[in-house]
Amino acid sequence: xxxxxxxxxxxxxxxxxxxxxxxxxxxxxxxxxxxxxxxxxxxxxxxxxxxxxxxxxxxxxxxxxxxxxxxxxxxxxxxxxxxxxxxxxxxxxxxxxxxxxxxxxxxxxxxxxxxxxxxxxxxxxxxxxxxxxxxxxxxxxxxxxxxxxxxxxxxxxxxxxxxxxxxxxxxxxxxxxxxxxxxxxxxxxxxxxxxxxxxxxxxxxxxxxxxxxxxxxxxxxxxxxxxxxxxxxxxxxxxxxxxxxxxxxxxxxxxxxxxxxxxxxxxxxxxxxxxxxxxxxxxxxxxxxxxxxxxxxxxxxxxxxxxxxxxxxxxxxxxxxxxxxxxxxxxxxxxxxxxxxxxxxxxxxxxxxxxxxxxxxxxxxxxxxxxxxxxxxxxxxxxxxxxxxxxxxxxxxxxxxxxxxxxxxxxxxxxxxxxxxxxxxxxxxxxxxxxxxxxxxxxxxxx
Numbered sequence: 001x002x003x004x005x006x007x008x009x010x011x012x013x014x015x016x017x018x019x020x021x022x023x024x025x026x027x028x029x030x031x032x033x034x035x036x037x038x039x040x041x042x043x044x045x046x047x048x049x050x051x052x053x054x055x056x057x058x059x060x061x062x063x064x065x066x067x068x069x070x071x072x073x074x075x076x077x078x079x080x081x082x083x084x085x086x087x088x089x090x091x092x093x094x095x096x097x098x099x100x101x102x103x104x105x106x107x108x109x110x111x112x113x114x115x116x117x118x119x120x121x122x123x124x125x126x127x128x129x130x131x132x133x134x135x136x137x138x139x140x141x142x143x144x145x146x147x148x149x150x151x152x153x154x155x156x157x158x159x160x161x162x163x164x165x166x167x168x169x170x171x172x173x174x175x176x177x178x179x180x181x182x183x184x185x186x187x188x189x190x191x192x193x194x195x196x197x198x199x200x201x202x203x204x205x206x207x208x209x210x211x212x213x214x215x216x217x218x219x220x221x222x223x224x225x226x227x228x229x230x231x232x233x234x235x236x237x238x239x240x241x242x243x244x245x246x247x248x249x250x251x252x253x254x255x256x257x258x259x260x261x262x263x264x265x266x267x268x269x270x271x272x273x274x275x276x277x278x279x280x281x282x283x284x285x286x287x288x289x290x291x292x293x294x295x296x297x298x299x300x301x302x303x304x305x306x307x308x309x310x311x312x313x314x315x316x317x318x319x320x321x322x323x324x325x326x327x328x329x330x331x332x333x334x335x336x337x338x339x340x341x342x343x344x345x346x347x348x349x350x351x352x353x354x355x356x357x358x359x360x361x362x363x364x365x366x367x368x369x370x371x372x373x374x375x376x377x378x379x380x381x382x383x384x385x386x387x388x389x390x391x392x393x394x395x396x397x398x399x400x401x402x403x404x405x406x407x408x409x410x411x412x413x414x415x416x417x418x419x420x421x422x423x424x425x426x427x428x429x430x431x432x433x434x435x436x437x438x439x440x441x442x443x444x445x446x447x
Contacts, residue, residue, distance in 0.1 A: 069083075069274070080113035083102075097277070098169065100280075121163070152241055174252075184324055204324060255326050275296075283330045283332065288313050338371040342367050344358065
C-alpha cells in the first residue's frame with residue numbers, strides 16, 4: 001500500500017534539461033519495478049490511547065453485549081438476519097470491537113436487516129428543519145461536524161438520552177475501524193512518524209487543521225439552531241467541549257457515517273446503528289445501505305454462512321482515504337493508486353504551443369496521472385508521450401509536432417534517456433524519503 005501523493009518541487013513534477021545520450025535498454029524495467037514495489041505501512045497502525053466520543057462510560061463485564069440490538073428491537077427494528085460478534089483489540093486495555101455477522105446462512109439478494117428511519121440519525125432529524133440543515137452544510141460547515149456536535153450533547157445526557165445505547169456502542173468502538181485500529185486523525189505524534197516520508201502525513205495534519213476550523217465555527221450551529229439546543233442546559237459548544245474531544249467525536253462519526261443515495265440533502269449523511277464500523281467495508285463488494293420506504297436496508301451481494309462477517313462497498317476510495325477515514329487498508333483494493341502531477345514549464349519559450357498540443361490530446365498544462373495497482377505499465381506509457389513534449393527544444397521539431405495528428409514527438413536516444421531518468425529519479429527520491437525499506441517494514445510484522 002502506498003500512502004503518498006507524489007509531487008516534485010513545490011507542487012508539480014517539472015521537466016529538466018536533457019542529458020547526454022546513453023543506453024536506455026534497462027531503464028523501463030527498472031522504472032516499472034519502482035512503481036510495482038510501492039511502500040506499505042500495514043502492520044504499523046497502532047491504536048492510540050486517546051478517548052473517543054467523550055469519556056467512555058464504565059461497563060460491567062457481564063453486561064449483555066447485544067444491548068444495542070436489543071434496544072433497536074424494542075424501538076422498532078424488525079426481525080433481522082444478523083448478530084453482533086467480538087473482534088479482539090490490538091491494545092489489551094481496550095474492549096474488543098463488535099462486528100455484524102450473519103445469524104443464519106444467507107443467499108445473494110437476501111435482506112440482512114431493515115432499520116426504520118426512527119433509528120437513523122440524520123441532519124433532518126437532528127435539526128428538525130431541512131432549510132436550516134441545508135444552510136448549515138452549504139455555509140462551510142460539514143454534516144459530520146453537525147452530527148458530531150449533536151452526539152456530544154446527547155452523550156452529556158447520559159442514560160436519559162434516547163441514543164444512549166448507540167452512543168455507548170460508538171464509545172466502545174473508540175473510532176476504530178474493522179482492523180480495530182483508530183484513524184490516523186487520532187494517532188499520537190510518535191505514531192504519525194510511522195507515516196514519515198509519505199505525503200499522507202501532511203494530509204493528515206491538514207485534515208486536523210480543517211477539523212479545528214470547523215470546531216471554531218461550532219457556536220454558529222448553536223445560534224442558528226437555538227430551538228434544538230434549548231433542551232441542553234449546557235454552555236456554548238466551544239466552552240462545553242475542548243478541541244480534542246470534538247476531534248475524537250468527529251473521527252468517530254466519520255468512521256461510521258453512511259452516504260445515502262437518492263435522498264434529500266439533509267438526509268444524505270446518516271448514522272445507522274448496525275452500519276459501519278460494525279459492518280466491514282470492502283472495495284470489491286457491491287452491497288450498499290439504501291434508503292427504502294421509510295427505512296435503511298442492506299441487501300447482501302453474495303452468499304454467507306452463519307457467523308460470517310458481512311461486508312458493504314466502501315466506494316471507489318484509494319487506501320489513503322480508507323486509512324484516514326476508517327482506520328484500515330484493503331490489500332485487494334483495485335482503486336488504490338499513486339498520484340503523479342506533471343507540469344509543462346511556463347518559462348519554456350514554446351510553452352503556448354506545447355500547451356495547445358497537450359490540450360489537443362486531452363491533457364492539461366498541469367496534468368495528473370493515476371498509477372493504479374497492477375496497471376503501472378499503462379500509467380507510465382501514458383506519461384512518456386506527455387513528458388517527451390516537454391523536452392522538445394528545436395522550433396522546427398515543435399512545428400512538426402503541431403502539424404501531426406497525435407501525441408507524436410521526435411524520439412532520440414538523448415531525449416528518451418532524459419525522460420526515463422527523470423521518472424526513475426523521481427520515484428527513487430520518493431522512496432528515499434522513507435526512513436526504512438519495505439523489507440524492514442515487513443520484518444516488523446513477523447511474529
